[in-house]
Amino acid sequence: MNITGRSRIKRVPKRAAYDTETIHSILDAAFVAHAGFTVNQQPFVIPTIYGRNADKLYLHGSPASRMLRELQTGVPACIAVTIVDALVLARSAFHHSMNYRSVVAFGHARMIQDAARKTEALRIISEHILAGRWDEVRSPSEKELKATEVLEFSIEEASAKIRTGHPIDDEADYALPVWAGILPLPVLPQSPIPDPGSPEGIGVPASVRSLLGAFRSDTDELRSMDSIAKRS
């Protein structure tokens, strides 16, 4: 990934990553991004869902959305994605931290006009949020497509920042009678709640079952880390 002063990590550079694979894996793991743009010196930060393909992020919404209206003019933009993994509880207040994965991406957006490309971008956003869902549901009508604006944000530069592992305390503090360690904070999907307006007898779809399965393996991994830590 291209790096200049705006994307180079200044603080704790050992936590920085600039490789495309790391950056993409974080972008693919989060549900929400925060998009930044400036209007008359006033910065705005707006949460939005998104999807990714190669080094493009896709954003969508109503043509009346301020975020889309401003970004489509091609102003400099910044999109950040952050996943909190755990609280890191040290023996001193000073060394408390969080385990997290974040990406800050810089670039410009432009509107997608072509109907086929627009539909494909919407599919990418939908598949990002819940893989397999797009083919389970009614596709957008021509009218719905017209009522939706889709932007393509080109990532020109990006950096990732990642912290993992246990607290790092001052040498002298390890003797303190203070519990220290990690409190994992995963997002854990719960049993789906069917819409009361649904016809009877429609089972939970494959898309939802896959997502629940994927998250359950992540939690099992966490739990086994946990039991390893307890044994050690």
Next chain:
Amino acid sequence: MNITGRSRIKRVPKRAAYDTETIHSILDAAFVAHAGFTVNQQPFVIPTIYGRNADKLYLHGSPASRMLRELQTGVPACIAVTIVDALVLARSAFHHSMNYRSVVAFGHARMIQDAARKTEALRIISEHILAGRWDEVRSPSEKELKATEVLEFSIEEASAKIRTGHPIDDEADYALPVWAGILPLPVLPQSPIPDPGSPEGIGVPASVRSLLGAFRSDTDELRSMDSIAKRS
């Protein structure tokens, strides 16, 4: 809360809230905020932990942090906080959504110089992340306090946006044989993992036990919503 064009919700205004209680409850429930500022027309969006007291947010970090260095000059800033609650799975691609709670706050920050006020702000940040932890650990030394910069961000305007409940589909789509409903996505703290460097026999502290207890009641509530929905 004071409202002008920059904070008034334009899209889906029925989801908007401007009352202080709602805004504060969302700010108090999230772990990470995204701070926006502009340097030479380039917007930056940087994730950060924070704490709140009344209409002030507190941010901290190294004096070398670009975010703190820029914000402390008093430039216009924007801080956003977003909590994802659930995926909202509709019968059409178009009506898919998320249940979420978000706040976008506008204001200016300034550096806290006074050591006592600085320590108090750090305590507020620490208590925001894990209530009760501050009194369990070693307090900041004079040297640590000097190595930490703390900013006070005054919320001058803010708005909240909240979506709850089931999908709202087009009338004709309710007859489609498509599963629709909500997939809850709570953050669920897992068993704490003790640092292998800890002395033997130190139990999980009260701060961690309280957090786990509070989150368990939230999940029980979700589960009972779930069983109600299944019965209906």
